[in-house]
Amino acid sequence: MREVAVLGIGQTSIDEHWEKSLRELAGEAVLASLQDARRESVDGVFVGNMMSGSANHQQHLGALVADWVGLRFVEAIRTEAACASGSAALRAAMIAVASGAMESAVAVGVEKMSDSPGPEITSALATAADADYEADQGLSFVALNALIMRRYMYTYGWKHADFAPFSINAHANAVNNPYARFHEPITADGYLRASMICDPINLMDASPMGDGAAAVVLVPAETIRFQAKPLITLAGSAAATDTLAIHDRVDPLWLSAAAASASRAYAMAGVGPEDIDLFELHDAFSIMAALSLEACGFAERGQGPRLAQEGGIFPTGRIPIATLGGLKARGHPVGATGMYQIVEIVEQLRGQAGKAQIDGARVGMSQNIGGSGSNIVTHILRAS
């Protein structure tokens, strides 16, 4: 396997893009990444997307996006792993380049959610869960996360207010990200007063939907001779699965797939949690941020909120998370989210994150969670 480098990045803002279609959003991100990489073409296009079949009545995104960006005739497929579809595309592209099957590839995550009404999107999101035994009982995706959060609070003795730092940190950091959905900081009081969605999850625990696309260009690291920017390599890449349904898990309060993919990614990169300078985790709900920190070795089991309360997750803390807003405030265009995480880590490792810059960031980690913890992809990027 060859070492793979990220040569270019591109992203659209996350918003309700009424004037732009799915193909236009994906195209904008891909073309920006090619321009950043100073390339005109690649050998393959990998499109991460969760719900275009129901939300946009459009499948077959590989050919659609390849043709739209002027790469007609190249190999192209779409990857689907629910909310982890974006980083599943990245991992597929990385394997293609690392193996020698391709000399270059684009991975793009895209989701266009605003074309469908709310209840239809709620149903589409619930298809990430077990159709026969979760969604058919009338549960939304938020409700499934609420079941985990309530049991977590009961087991470990946390109050709802203890989760506030996750949301406060994300919104404070998004102020410095021009591509983010929200640019308004929130207070502890604002967190507590937000309207309830599925108790104990309120509006400030939940990430907003949106339309968006983000892309990277991958090439073998050995082919990069001269580059003005720091060389960013994919030092670690791993994915692991767990049961689709929460009720089938060995322990509903532990993300086994996060622990498994993180330990494999650490081993591949030759690093441990103590070496990670920033962590773009999957804070679709604040409970998921806590569980991810615990599974990846940044906090003891049941102690994710304590790490947050002690300031460990803030930009100056031991392990900064959601440094450009995270899912909570950058936004969560489902199948695109994993690629936004990667693009943001590259910005940080290049020193291009502006006021959100984490000083001296050399090693960044991303973790993208599909479903309620059913398919989890972890990447570690390194600057050299």
Next chain:
Amino acid sequence: MEVPRHWRLRQQRYALVGEVCPHCDAKLFPPRDVCPHCGQEARTRFTFSGRGEVYSYTHMSDAPAGFEQNAPYTVALVKLEEGPLVTAQLTDLDGKPVEIGMPVEMVTRRIRSDDGEKGILVYGYKFRPVLAGPR
């Protein structure tokens, strides 16, 4: 819509029919044919008692498409007395506050009605608080 899928699940929906592993005696619901505990084949049918307790719960007001007419409703993870967790709606609460550990029992109720008056009615399990006193 999806009539065969709902028909296929009738044993589980109406009677909580799962499986018991003949090798390690683990009780499985939903049925999954390969025992997750010992990895061996588990196809022996087992009917659950329907008794259990609330493991976690939440209240839903924004319902997915097809469930809007039932909103708001309460959903839960129920720990069956034989071991497995099951995801289901709670019913017959009559304003009674739900708590973790609350004893509940399975009842058969309408889960959803598709496509208005001409569509199919989907029945299945929900759980209600166990009534006080000996039964």
